[in-house]
Amino acid sequence: MTAELVRGQNHPLSQSRLEIRISAGTPVVAAAALGDESGRIHGTDWVAHPGAPTQPGLEVSRQAAADHRLAVDLDAVTDAVHRVSILLALPAAGGGPGPARFGAVAAPFVAVTGLDGEEVASYTITGLEAESAVVALELYRRQDAWKVRAVGQGYAGGLAELLTDQALPEAVQLAGTIDEAVARGLARSVQAPPPRPSDGDRSRQAATPAVGPDQGGTAPQGTPGPPPYGGQPAGGHGQGGAQPAYGAGPADPSATTGGPIDYSHPRRQTSAPPPPPPAAPQPRPGQPAQPVAGDATGWSMEERLYNQVWGMFEDLARTTAAYRSAVDFAESRMDKELEQALSDPRSRLGGQGDAAREAARARHTELVGQARESLDRDLAHLVAESEVVEPALPPAFARWDNPAWHAYRVPMEIPMAVRLGDLRLPEADPLRIPMLLRLPLERGLWIDSGRADSLDGSFTDSHDMRRLAVETAVAHAARLLAVYPAGEFTVHVIDPAGSGAQALAPLTQTGVLAAPPAQGAAGVGEVLGRLTQRVDLVQMALRGGAPDALPPGFDTSQHLLIVNDFPHGFDDRAVNQLRYLADEGPSVGVHLMMVADREESSAYGPLLDPLWRSLLRLTAVPDDHLADPWVGHAWTYEPPVVPPGSQVLHQVLTRVGAARRAWRR
């Protein structure tokens, strides 16, 4: 329900993020001013106007227009602010064209709406005469709640008089600045061809900006359009940053000829539009299109590659399903036909039975051949795609032998996912699908150091298996350390008997660990106690809705605990703490990586089953234990292998270590 206000009337506001819509029938300047308890404007940075269109919690248009939409975020204004005044002025008062008094134009209409466009209150400013500037509305704080009041106070002396009245010391200068900005805006808009200069910022010109393939560069630039508002976490804050990302800045007049009508989605303007995906070259007639890296949807190349990898994963799963289903069918049909041939008494005579058997086998071979043909066709495409996608992957998604790792730099941002290894199916042997896991990790990892029989039949003894498992864990941990920005990922190691010392050397020598690996029962207890306390604390703060209450200097990074040789050195209390960490840790950024042989903890019985189930099991040797989400094939998992003799792991960890030391300083 819209409350239609009359002058002086007020109305409560339930939302803090609002839009003020102004429609005046003639170009007007819209501005918003912040005031303290007594209505004083403290300085020029308390006013959002065409020359300085954004202030914390406020955003106004850059130029005069008949229709405006101003954005207000009452949560984003400082505590000192008790009033937000919405000001309107006629550009003629500052030397611009058009009428010079509100009495000569239609009564301006102002509406307060929520983000969903629903009107909360509206006000038609009537009764104006010689005034050329007017305080239209006032949003004000009353006992921690905000209200809107219809003001309608006009000033014949224009903005200068209006601002002086609100006790702004630099009122005259600011009014001059605003006039200048408006004149500039008008100058821009009258450059455009349509023969309606007085109404220059209306719809016609919206057609002027070239709508090319790079639409993002021009389309949302129309200045008095809806401000980039919706979906932003803190209202007015990030808006200044979002604008330049659209390409040509506001200083470039050629880009700002756009009119006020903006056809782009108002909620999707907050961040820069994604750069256009790489265009696939036109396929030659009769040939399939050449695959391109990043040929998927997404806002960034990283997201597109991630989606592309998942697309390849699904395609391989499905095309293999088609093949397997056809082969199964061919076999069952052949079996049935052979059986029939066998049971047919006529077939016992002469060569009839042989012919029938022969025919059955031929039918089988033909169908399997056809199925293989279409599988090979799909595989060829996927292999070609993989060949262009693999080299394009960023380090977090790339194999250790990818050159991206040699050019490694400590990142500034957390990637969306990390590669934990490769997946393949026996039918598609050359093809490896990167196994990408979203970050932050949602469940712990378990590097299985048991099960010494590997897929290829080679036997690995349990000692080697353990060493391999710790090495794999180190490779995973190194990758996680490397893809997180410095200081945002902390790794703890529990190695109760010191058996993993040699394999853990890459981590210990490069100084990327928070502390040397904890040894003995005392070490186990100490590390677990510390992390348990951390989980408790963060959980309490989050549940209580008071994340600010964490002690100052509290380390907010993600934590990873590597546990080697479980359950060696663990008492009952430590086991319980570990289970607690596995259950509760991931949601508060404490993750677990177990390097363990399940058999060794069989003494605990079913008590530990939930623990193992909650962890994502990975192996140190290829093993087919992972299923895809679509068809449920058993995929062979291959752990990430650092090329033999390569120093890449050491080099990367050295850089991580240096960055962490620099960051701590």
Added chain:
Amino acid sequence: MTVNMTKGQAISLQKNDGGSLTAVRMGLGWQAAPRRGLFGSRTREIDLDASAVLFADKQPVDVVFFRHLVSDDGSVRHTGDNLVGGVGQGGDDEAILVDLSRVPVHIDQIVFTVNSFTGQTFQEVQNAFCRLVDETNGQELARYTLAGGGAYTAQIMAKVHRTGAGWTMTALGNPANGRTFQDLMPAILPVL
């Protein structure tokens, strides 16, 4: 150019230029018949479900329906369950997309069925139709309108089957009874 099909009629799914179709959409639309009597304005919702059963030599291999929206091989996709129908006059309420070029080689028939999940009979449904659209250009190839709703809760609408190198669609329109496609299997088998 649309072919209005009658029960039992078969059309070959060849393009006019001789090329064969790559992707087709089987669209299903329906509306609840207006209720006569005192409470004519009470809203009634009829939940019809479209399903597609993939057969290899009369053996069901895979089913695409509202609980399994994509066939394992990815060639047949259901666009999602519609619980009420009648969203727009003449529009598809549920649709099943078939990528004919990706249908596994051993699948030789795909049967499309409709059943009433909420148990109303087709007497309470009006304007029910099933149409086949060339998904690559949106052209309607064939439309089959369900005539005279009877006291049954399901229908075997049509089948698309391999003939030579291409595919043929046959309008079936056989009544049956059942809540989901499993109940329809006895009714489907004779039409294969």
